[in-house]
Every structure is written in C-alpha cells, then in structure tokens.
Amino acid sequence: MTEKPPTIYDVARAAGVAASTVSRAFARPGRVNFETAERIRRVAAELGYRVNPLARGLPTGRTSMIGLVVSDIGNPFYTEIIRGAQDAAAEAGYTMLLTDARESGRREREALERAVTTVDGIVLATSRMPDAAIRGIAKQRPVVVLNRAVTDVPSVVTDNPDGVRRAVDHLAELGHIGITYLAGPEASWADGMRWRSLRDALPGSRRLGPYSPDVSGGGEAAADFARAPTSAVVAYNDAMAIGLIRQLTAMGARVPGDVSVVSFDNIEAAALVTPALTTVAAPLHAMGRAGAGNVLAIVNGAVPRTTGPLVLPSRLVVRASTAQRRRNRTSPAWGTTNVPGDGGASGEIDAGSR
Amino acid sequence: MTEKPPTIYDVARAAGVAASTVSRAFARPGRVNFETAERIRRVAAELGYRVNPLARGLPTGRTSMIGLVVSDIGNPFYTEIIRGAQDAAAEAGYTMLLTDARESGRREREALERAVTTVDGIVLATSRMPDAAIRGIAKQRPVVVLNRAVTDVPSVVTDNPDGVRRAVDHLAELGHIGITYLAGPEASWADGMRWRSLRDALPGSRRLGPYSPDVSGGGEAAADFARAPTSAVVAYNDAMAIGLIRQLTAMGARVPGDVSVVSFDNIEAAALVTPALTTVAAPLHAMGRAGAGNVLAIVNGAVPRTTGPLVLPSRLVVRASTAQRRRNRTSPAWGTTNVPGDGGASGEIDAGSR
DNA sequence: TTGAAAGCGCTAACAA
DNA sequence: TTGTTAGCGCTTTCAA
Numbered sequence: 001m002t003e004k005p006p007t008i009y010d011v012a013r014a015a016g017v018a019a020s021t022v023s024r025a026f027a028r029p030g031r032v033n034f035e036t037a038e039r040i041r042r043v044a045a046e047l048g049y050r051v052n053p054l055a056r057g058l059p060t061g062r063t064s065m066i067g068l069v070v071s072d073i074g075n076p077f078y079t080e081i082i083r084g085a086q087d088a089a090a091e092a093g094y095t096m097l098l099t100d101a102r103e104s105g106r107r108e109r110e111a112l113e114r115a116v117t118t119v120d121g122i123v124l125a126t127s128r129m130p131d132a133a134i135r136g137i138a139k140q141r142p143v144v145v146l147n148r149a150v151t152d153v154p155s156v157v158t159d160n161p162d163g164v165r166r167a168v169d170h171l172a173e174l175g176h177i178g179i180t181y182l183a184g185p186e187a188s189w190a191d192g193m194r195w196r197s198l199r200d201a202l203p204g205s206r207r208l209g210p211y212s213p214d215v216s217g218g219g220e221a222a223a224d225f226a227r228a229p230t231s232a233v234v235a236y237n238d239a240m241a242i243g244l245i246r247q248l249t250a251m252g253a254r255v256p257g258d259v260s261v262v263s264f265d266n267i268e269a270a271a272l273v274t275p276a277l278t279t280v281a282a283p284l285h286a287m288g289r290a291g292a293g294n295v296l297a298i299v300n301g302a303v304p305r306t307t308g309p310l311v312l313p314s315r316l317v318v319r320a321s322t323a324q325r326r327r328n329r330t331s332p333a334w335g336t337t338n339v340p341g342d343g344g345a346s347g348e349i350d351a352g353s354r
Numbered sequence: 355m356t357e358k359p360p361t362i363y364d365v366a367r368a369a370g371v372a373a374s375t376v377s378r379a380f381a382r383p384g385r386v387n388f389e390t391a392e393r394i395r396r397v398a399a400e401l402g403y404r405v406n407p408l409a410r411g412l413p414t415g416r417t418s419m420i421g422l423v424v425s426d427i428g429n430p431f432y433t434e435i436i437r438g439a440q441d442a443a444a445e446a447g448y449t450m451l452l453t454d455a456r457e458s459g460r461r462e463r464e465a466l467e468r469a470v471t472t473v474d475g476i477v478l479a480t481s482r483m484p485d486a487a488i489r490g491i492a493k494q495r496p497v498v499v500l501n502r503a504v505t506d507v508p509s510v511v512t513d514n515p516d517g518v519r520r521a522v523d524h525l526a527e528l529g530h531i532g533i534t535y536l537a538g539p540e541a542s543w544a545d546g547m548r549w550r551s552l553r554d555a556l557p558g559s560r561r562l563g564p565y566s567p568d569v570s571g572g573g574e575a576a577a578d579f580a581r582a583p584t585s586a587v588v589a590y591n592d593a594m595a596i597g598l599i600r601q602l603t604a605m606g607a608r609v610p611g612d613v614s615v616v617s618f619d620n621i622e623a624a625a626l627v628t629p630a631l632t633t634v635a636a637p638l639h640a641m642g643r644a645g646a647g648n649v650l651a652i653v654n655g656a657v658p659r660t661t662g663p664l665v666l667p668s669r670l671v672v673r674a675s676t677a678q679r680r681r682n683r684t685s686p687a688w689g690t691t692n693v694p695g696d697g698g699a700s701g702e703i704d705a706g707s708r
Numbered sequence: 709t710t711g712a713a714a715g716c717g718c719t720a721a722c723a724a
Numbered sequence: 725t726t727g728t729t730a731g732c733g734c735t736t737t738c739a740a
Binding site: 375378409414415 | 727728732
Binding site for chain 1: 359404405406407408409411412417419427428430433434436437440444449450451452453454456464465467468469471472494569596600622623626627628
C-alpha cells in the first residue's frame with residue numbers, strides 16, 4: 001500500500017550529482033548552476049521525488065507549519081478567520097495545523113502541548129487559556145493572539161470601541177435612548193471592551209449577564225430583560241441576539257417593533273434569521289490573515305511590535321433587527337404577563353428511535 | 355524568544371543512562387526497568403524535556419498525525435465530523451491535521467500534496483477530487499473516504515436509502531403524494547444516492563436542479579419549483595431547504611401550510627430557522643470517529659475491508675417544516691402571480707462604507 | 709558551482 | 725535490562 005518514496009540520494013544518483021546538490025536545487029535554487037538545477041528537477045519529477053518536510057525540519061528546526069487554535073470549530077465566527085490564516089500560510093508556503101479546543105482550556109493546552117514542537121509559530125484565535133499560560137507557550141514559539149490583548153504577546157483585535165460607537169449612533173438616529181447590554185463570557189476580552197465602550201458612549205446604559213454566548217444564552221437573557229426592558233439592546237454576539245429575539249417573540253414582543261437589537265460578529269446566520277440581524281461586522285478574514293502573517297514574519301526574524309495590539313476596523317451592517325423607536329408607548333404591552341421559562345426550542349421529535 | 359529545547363542526550367546525561375534508554379523510557383515503557391524509567395521521567399520533567407515528534411518520525415516513518423480534509427470548513431455539516439475524528443485521533447495519541455479545501459479540487463490536491471508526506475493516514479470528508487485522484491493518493495498513504503464510495507478505497511457513508519425512506523414515509527403519513535427533489539451538486543455521491551432512492555421509493559417523484567448546495571441555491575430553486583409545485587419537497591441539504599423556504603415565503607407561499615419540506619444533514623441552523631426544519635440527520639460524529647478510527651486501524655496494520663462502504667444509520671428529526679397536506683386546494687394561490695428573481699436577501703446595507 | 713562529511717533528535721537492531 | 729552503533733532524509737559548513 002505504501003511504497004517507499006524516493007530520496008535526494010535516488011535523485012542524485014539518477015542525475016549524476018551529489019545529494020547536497022539536489023538538496024540545494026530545492027532548498028535554495030540560485031545557489032546551483034541553472035542547467036544542473038534544470039536537470040535535477042527533471043529527474044526528480046520523473047522519479048516522483050518530493051521533499052520530505054519532516055526530514056528537512058530536523059536539521060533546520062523549522063517545519064513550515066504554523067498552528068491555528070480556535071476555541072470552537074463549529075462557531076461560524078471562525079470560518080473566515082481560518083480562511084484568512086490559511087491564505088496567508090499557503091502564500092508563504094506553509095501548512096496550517098488547525099486545532100479545535102472545543103471551548104475547553106484543558107483541551108487547548110493539550111493540543112498546544114502536542115503541536116508546539118511541530119510548528120514554527122502559533123496563532124491563538126480567542127484563547128480560553130489565562131494570560132500566563134499564553135505567555136508560557138509564547139516562550140517556546142512565536143505566538144500571535146487574536147481577539148484579545150495579552151501583555152508582551154503580539155495580538156490582533158477589532159476596533160470594539162469604534163464598533164460600539166457605530167451601533168450607538170445607529171440606535172440614536174432611530175430615536176433610542178436607553179440601551180441594555182447583554183454580556184457574554186466574563187473571560188472574554190472583547191466582552192469587557194464592548195461593555196466599557198458602551199458605557200463610555202452612553203453613560204446610562206445597563207448591563208445584563210453574563211450569559212453563555214450562544215443561542216440558549218440569549219434566550220435566557222430574555223426573561224431578565226423583560227423585567228425592565230429598554231427599547232434597544234446590544235448583544236455580545238449574533239448567536240445571543242438570535243436567542244434573545246426568538247424568546248422575546250415567543251413572549252409576545254416584536255423585533256424590531258418593540259425592541260431593536262444590535263449584535264456583533266456578522267456570522268453567516270445573521271443574514272438568514274428572521275428578522276435578519278443588524279450587527280457590527282469584524283474583518284474576520286483580514287484578522288486571520290494578519291494573525292498568520294504576523295506570526296510568519298516573526299518566525300522569519302521580524303521583531304514583533306510591542307506597542308500594543310494591531311487594531312482592525314469594524315463596520316456596521318444594518319439589516320432588519322433595528323427600527324425607529326415607537327414613542328407612543330411608555331411601558332411595554334408584552335412580557336409583563338407571561339414569562340415562560342423556556343419556549344425557545346421548537347418541539348423536536350427524534351423519529352429515529354421508533 | 356525560542357530557547358533550544360533539551361534532547362534525549364541532555365536527559366541521558368543528567369540521569370546517568372544512555373540516550374537509547376531515555377528513548378525507550380518514552381517510546382515503549384515496560385521495556386525498561388521501572389525505577390530507571392521513573393528516574394528518567396523525573397529528570398526529563400525537571401529539564402522540561404518533551405519528545406520531538408518530528409525527530410521520532412524520521413526513523414520510524416510515522417508522525418502520529420493524520421490528515422482530515424473537508425471541502426468547506428464553513429459548512430456546519432462538517433462540525434461534528436471534525437469533532438468525531440478529532441476524538442478518535444486524540445484517544446489514539448494522534449494529532450489531526452485539518453485542512454479546508456474550500457470547495458476546490460485544486461486546493462484539495464495541493465493541500466494533500468503537502469500533507470501526504472507529513473501524515474500517517476488521511477480522511478477525506480466529501481472529497482471534490484475524481485475517484486482516480488483519490489486512489490492515487492491512497493497508494494501513498496492509507497486513506498478513508500467519507501460520504502462517498504470509491505472502489506478499492508475504504509469508505510464510510512450514511513444510509514441514504516433508509517433516510518429517504520423515512521422522509522417519504524413521514525410525508526406519506528401527512529397525506530403528501532407528489533414529491534419534488536431539489537438536487538445538489540452533480541459530483542455529489544450522496545446526491546445521486548438520494549435521488550435514486552427517492553425515485554425507487556416513490557416512482558412518480560420529480561427532480562429539479564442541480565443547484566448549488568447552499569442557501570442561495572435553494573432560493574434559486576424556488577422559482578423553478580413554483581412553476582409546477584408539489585405539496586412536498588425533499589431538498590438535498592438543510593441549507594438549500596432554508597433558501598427555498600425563504601424564497602417561497604417571499605413569494606407568498608406558506609411552509610408548511612402550502613408546502614412541506616424535508617431536507618438532509620440536521621445542521622445546527624436547522625433548529626434555529628423559522629420554521630425549524632424536518633430533516634434526515636446523519637450520524638456526523640460517529641462518521642468522523644469511524645473515519646479516523648479506520649484510518650488509524652489501517653495505519654496500525656489492520657486490513658481494510660473491501661466489501662463495500664461502512665454504512666451508518668440515519669434518522670428523521672421531525673420539526674416544523676412539514677405538516678398535513680391541505681386537500682381542499684388543487685392549484686396553489688401563490689407563485690402564479692409574482693416570481694421575483696431574487697427576493698431572498700433582506701436588504702443589507704453596508705454602513706461601514708459611509 | 710559542486711562534493712564530502714558531519715550532524716539534526718530519535719529509533720532500532722545487535723551486543724553485552 | 726541497558727549500552728553501542730547505525731542510520732532516517734535533509735541541510736550545511738568546509739574544501740575543492
């Protein structure tokens with residue numbers, strides 16, 4: 001099944017040169033006579049030779065692989081980040097070792113433990129590990145952190161304050177005054193940034209949470225929100241907004257009629273749900289690309305910037321979850337009568353167990 | 355930034371043994387005196403030694419890595435497959451090299467080209483390459499194919515005929531007679547299986563397409579479907595069903611009131627959209643696990659089964675996109691008047707470009 | 709421009 | 725049970 005692939009020695013013999021010449025022909029063409037190189041390439045192609053990156057990695061200590069760790073591969077937030085990173089890696093001739101930490105700091109640690117010796121550099125997209133742990137692995141290999149600022153570790157983040165400002169401006173234009181912030185994970189750097197930015201932009205803002213940053217978390221938030229609703233909500237991310245809207249709707253509220261909702265990320269589903277979400281989009285692809293690009297630059301000798309994170313711009317995508325504030329009602333007609341504990345999940349029947 | 359890590363020689367010297375003993379202590383404990391091994395481990399831990407998988411891979415020809423190639427990392431269909439494969443790999447002490455082919459056969463080839471020398475085995479989840487190309491790389495490394503049957507290459511598939519049967523039975527119980535099948539990619543093995551199974555189960559069925567297997571493809575299908583609607587539709591996958599339903603709704607039809615829709619896969623979004631989708635769920639996690647498990651088994655000397663693909667069961671998840679057929683109407687009141695070319699996307703305004 | 713030779717860190721006979 | 729000794733495939737001085 002597995003035939004032994006040819007080595008530089010096989011090529012050398014067939015081409016009538018030394019193995020070291022074959023090595024050079026592939027590793028640093030230009031350091032070998034053009035015609036010789038040409039011949040070597042031809043012979044190599046005939047033999048089906050391909051450099052063995054592992055063997056190359058032993059003497060050089062470089063593997064031409066970089067690692068990318070995401071906290072949840074099922075989270076659409078990472079899709080474009082992954083692609084951006086992969087683009088940058090591929091262009092530089094690098095292979096990307098993609099790992100799913102599945103929202104577990106332990107898993108992330110273990111995966112990193114494994115990968116750290118195998119890769120030349122590492123991109124951490126939304127790490128769930130404490131800063132100290134990140135600095136620890138940054139001692140072993142160049143590391144770039146995404147969506148988070150870690151002292152002494154190069155990082156790339158989106159302009160959260162600016163994103164919040166755009167959201168607030170948009171809501172203000174629609175006549176909204178009071179805003180409720182639905183908080184995500186306390187460990188999330190972005191969550192802190194967003195809440196602080198919102199409070200700065202609109203001092204009267206209120207904060208609810210933290211909630212789990214997914215659809216169910218948003219649903220849970222609805223009950224709390226209903227006790228003292230505002231006409232506008234800013235949610236930590238799109239998934240939470242979706243859950244919130246579903247639950248509010250189940251409770252009799254109308255979105256955006258009664259409540260306008262803005263969230264963050266602009267995942268694909270944001271455009272698919274009803275109402276489609278108004279959301280602060282992050283330059284995901286650019287972020288992945290910048291992360292991989294920077295780590296590659298450092299691998300190749302660049303001096304990492306220490307003047308704080310690289311900040312990428314955000315933009316507001318206006319869809320259907322925000323609307324003009326209704327001024328002719330002071331207290332909501334909804335939510336005061338029934339607050340169901342969980343009406344979010346539409347009855348799912350597993351017909352397979354019949 | 356990167357300090358040179360200790361090797362077995364450093365450990366050997368510090369522990370007062372030969373390097374080969376250190377090697378054994380890690381590679382095959384049991385082949386070394388317990389106390390010696392204990393001491394070696396302690397010393398190694400103190401020195402911060404960790405085996406270098408690359409160096410280990412050179413003499414053995416094994417890297418303890420397996421590759422997993424998915425055709426689109428953004429496709430939620432793969433989320434659980436990836437996790438299942440990662441579980442199996444991790445349990446066996448393997449690292450998974452995950453690659454996104456981004457729906458391009460060329461990309462897939464290139465990635466494989468790179469990875470093939472680096473990994474001990476490869477799992478191809480829904481490959482976009484021709485059978486011959488797959489067999490080609492299967493010559494170099496053990497390969498297991500998912501969601502597709504390739505002659506002479508071990509594979510894992512879901513029971514499509516059974517899934518179709520469940521869908522048809524469900525629709526029949528609801529009184530539906532005529533069924534339209536919305537086809538996915540022609541290159542898709544599963545698509546062919548589903549259509550043939552449907553035609554076998556219900557000879558009068560009609561086929562529309564192929565369409566691109568995403569939301570936009572489903573939207574496109576709506577116009578075609580509206581020209582000669584049936585009361586029930588079976589869509590190639592959930593994404594297409596979502597697109598179809600959106601567009602039909604925009605055209606004035608009600609789902610499931612006027613049209614019942616069943617699709618395949620049971621991606622996460624299937625439960626989030628309105629109406630929530632009735633769908634044939636594939637055992638995604640089990641499939642990923644089986645794929646990685648099998649390739650690992652072959653890597654470790656098992657003889658691959660040649661008696662055809664390993665077939666995993668499917669089940670029907672009944673949600674809200676299917677309902678009793680309305681018998682009191684023969685021709686639909688919708689779709690005959692206006693068939694907008696594209697009413698699917700809710701007006702998206704990019705406020706960032708202001 | 710090319711060749712010879714010494715490793716990179718580890719494993720695997722073969723001896724002891 | 726442990727040590728010795730060759731390599732694995734490639735890169736990289738150092739000479740030629």
